[in-house]
């Protein structure tokens with residue numbers, strides 16, 4: 037039997053993205069997906085987890101950076117480190133739990149044992165490797181760059197072109213609003229997430245979380261349910277000219293900003309919310325406190341983190357293959373924030389952002405439909421030109437437009453090109 | 461109010477409930493619930509939906525809204541509707557469940573096949589019903605908990621009714 041034909045080469049990324057359009061092969065080509073994992077996820081800054089998920093020495097969480105299994109580990113001496121979850125003997129993952137606390141990671145295969153900093157400390161049956169064998173060369177591989185901002189931990193497995201603060205770019209301004217809302221300066225992220233499958237390319241999922249154009253259509257019946265309960269249909273604040281906006285924040289990050297509208301989600305006028313606001317005024321002064329309380333944000337931190345303040349949760353986007361993505365949606369509590377609001381998030385996230393919810397399932401359906409339609413070779417381009425003629429540069433990093441415009445998506449692909457072409 | 465529900469009655473009730481769902485008589489199914497009720501799918505321990513994140517956590521109002529939404533073709537995740545077929549078995553009184561006056565706790569196992577858009581998925585898990593009788597003597601659901609064996613996996617759309 038003859039061998040199968042070699043897979044076709046990946047298309048050249050530079051040919052797939054223009055200012056207002058993206059080629060279908062960017063979403064459908066398996067070889068290109070591999071290249072993305074290498075150039076975007078296994079290089080550059082990627083979100084790994086929140087410090088609050090591993091609060092005590094010895095705490096750990098397993099995650100992935102692109103295709104690479106990693107451990108977010110809080111070592112008692114070295115603090116937070118990100119380890120490649122791969123035994124340096126013969127490859128087994130040394131940590132097989134989602135979360136836990138341990139003094140060491142012991143491999144299940146031949147018992148090699150690593151400290152929570154990754155150092156190899158135990159190899160069963162001494163003398164098996166001869167004299168002068170250097171154990172230290174067999175420490176778990178560690179992400180060379182780890183940084184944290186507002187309690188969110190990011191890492192890079194190889195090189196970075198910029199430091200974390202620079203990378204976060206215009207997103208920092210909005211992360212700061214979330215940080216300042218918290219008495220501890222970070223968010224208390226739950227260890228149990230909603231987990232769901234998107235039968236679509238990861239970039240379609242990214243485009244979707246900052247897509248302010250689709251909600252009145254895709255989520256029509258969810259909005260009707262809200263309208264029946266609260267007497268206010270969110271569709272009215274998710275339309276052109278509502279005052280909400282879509283922005284790109286540099287480095288691929290994107291934003292839907294509903295702060296100047298009242299979506300009626302947050303219960304800002306409850307007694308406990310007012311008390312929280314009063315404490316913010318004390319801590320931050322009136323002007324900043326108003327800004328913080330008023331924030332109603334949906335923030336994409338490229339390439340794999342999404343934070344929503346209206347329903348308090350963050351989502352980690354996990355590319356699996358060219359046409360399959362998984363999302364983990366973790367509710368968070370705001371330390372010092374109103375307790376009833378913090379507690380209500382559990383129900384709110386189940387209601388919207390779960391596989392059985394009133395919101396997410398329609399997005400899953402829409403994204404799967406896009407992936408199916410993109411199989412058509414005679415229609416080559418996805419058109420992302422909405423609002424290109426009316427977007428406004430607000431600062432060096434931030435360009436903003438109407439909430440229904442595709443400003444954030446265009447920004448995403450500018451960064452995509454930088455990472456896929458210019459730095460390769 | 462009496463809670464005389466024997467195991468045979470509980471078994472028939474669960475089978476009847478399953479038939480309503482598989483026949484897509486969602487409104488008829490909704491009538492089986494008490495005016496104050498809980499319908500939920502846990503992700504983790506399945507102890508208290510107020511304290512832990514769940515996949516679904518409905519009270520009567522959200523359950524009403526859920527059923528209403530099923531009938532709207534603009535609910536794209538259920539348009540077309542899922543076809544389902546489920547088998548309920550191993551029905552037992554749950555002696556380990558907390559005693560709540562006026563109710564009985566019934567545990568069971570289920571397997572369910574779902575087909576939508578010509579894609580079929582299999583589900584299985586445990587059912588926990590807390591049942592009562594209303595003033596007319598009809599059996600009503602106070603709480604229904606559906607614990608999937610794959611509850612902590614990344615799930616496809618599961619907006620059909622369990």
Ligand code: FES
Nearest residue numbers: 123125126143146
């Ligand atoms: S593979 Fe880990 S000890 Fe052998």
Ligand SMILES: [Fe+2]
Nearest residue numbers: 251254255399
């Ligand atoms: Fe959506």
